[in-house]
Structure formats: C-alpha cells, structure tokens
Amino acid sequence: MADEFKTYSYNGSAAYAVRGTAVPKPRPAALPEEKQAPKPRHIPAAKPSVAPLAVIGLTIVAILLMLVVHSYVVLFETTARAGELEQELSTAQANTAKLRSTYESRIDLAQIEARARELGMSQPSSRQTVYLNIAGADHAEVLHVDDRSFSEKAVDAISGGFSGVLEYFH
Numbered sequence: 001m002a003d004e005f006k007t008y009s010y011n012g013s014a015a016y017a018v019r020g021t022a023v024p025k026p027r028p029a030a031l032p033e034e035k036q037a038p039k040p041r042h043i044p045a046a047k048p049s050v051a052p053l054a055v056i057g058l059t060i061v062a063i064l065l066m067l068v069v070h071s072y073v074v075l076f077e078t079t080a081r082a083g084e085l086e087q088e089l090s091t092a093q094a095n096t097a098k099l100r101s102t103y104e105s106r107i108d109l110a111q112i113e114a115r116a117r118e119l120g121m122s123q124p125s126s127r128q129t130v131y132l133n134i135a136g137a138d139h140a141e142v143l144h145v146d147d148r149s150f151s152e153k154a155v156d157a158i159s160g161g162f163s164g165v166l167e168y169f170h
Contacts, residue, residue, distance in 0.1 A: 070165050 116122075146153075 066165060067161060070161075070168055073168065074164065 148156075
C-alpha cells in the first residue's frame with residue numbers, strides 16, 4: 001500500500017511540489033518596448049562668431065595704425081627731401097664761392113676809375129657826404145593772425161590727415 005500513496009515533497013510551504021503533473025502557469029506576454037515621443041529640443045540661437053564691438057574696435061585700431069604708418073612715410077619722405085635740399089644748398093654755396101672769386105679776380109679798380117673819369121665822375125667832397133642816424137628800436141609786425149577756434153583747427157587737421165592718406169594710396 002505504500003505504493004498507493006505517493007509522497008510529494010514540499011519546502012516549507014503548504015503547496016506540494018508536484019513534478020511532471022502540474023501545468024505551468026501561463027506567463028503574460030512581454031509588452032513591446034514603449035517608444036518615447038521625442039522631446040522638443042531647445043536649440044539655442046547661434047551666437048555671432050565675432051562681436052560687433054570687437055569689429056568696430058579693430059577697425060579703429062586699423063585706421064589708427066594706417067595713420068601712424070602714413071605719418072612715418074611722410075616723415076621719411078620729408079627727411080629724404082630735406083637731405084637732398086641740403087646737398088643742393090651746399091653745392092650751390094660752393095658754386096657761389098667759386099663764381100665770386102672769379103668775379104673778384106676780374107675786377108680791375110684802375111680800369112674802373114679810368115672809365116669813371118671818362119664819364120665825368122669824381123670823388124665826392126666832404127660836404128657831399130651825408131650820414132644817417134638810424135637809432136630807432138626794432139619792432140616786428142604780425143601780418144596774419146589765425147582766428148579760428150580750436151575745433152575748426154582740429155577738424156582741418158583731421159581732414160588734412162585723411163586727405164594725405166588718400167593721396168598716399170592713390
């Protein structure tokens with residue numbers, strides 16, 4: 001009779017663990033993965049790669065740099081021209097000294113006095129000599145006074161600078 005009763009094992013629970021005779025519980029079907037709706041992305045506005053104030057500042061710096069370069073070019077040209085003029089002046093002074101010595105060597109006082117006697121000239125007498133006394137104080141007279149205001153002079157100087165730059169690049 002021992003065969004009639006089958007013993008089932010259990011492991012601390014009231015249910016018997018029947019092997020082979022129990023029907024497995026149906027498992028719920030796996031749900032498809034839920035697709036998340038795409039979240040609206042906030043795309044930040046593209047910042048300008050160069051700040052407008054930086055462009056203005058760089059433009060002003062470039063203009064000032066061009067003015068500095070222009071002033072150095074004008075200074076160099078003026079210095080070169082002054083050197084050329086000084087050289088011409090020294091050449092002219094050497095020629096003047098040479099011509100003066102030639103002129104003075106050709107003067108013959110005896111011949112001049114003979115020619116003067118032929119024309120009826122004579123030495124002046126003491127009563128024909130007149131002396132002038134010029135004992136006045138020296139004075140200077142200003143002929144032109146610039147009566148423009150400082151702002152007018154500044155505007156003229158700036159416009160003259162820009163016209164100089166334009167003349168240089170043309």
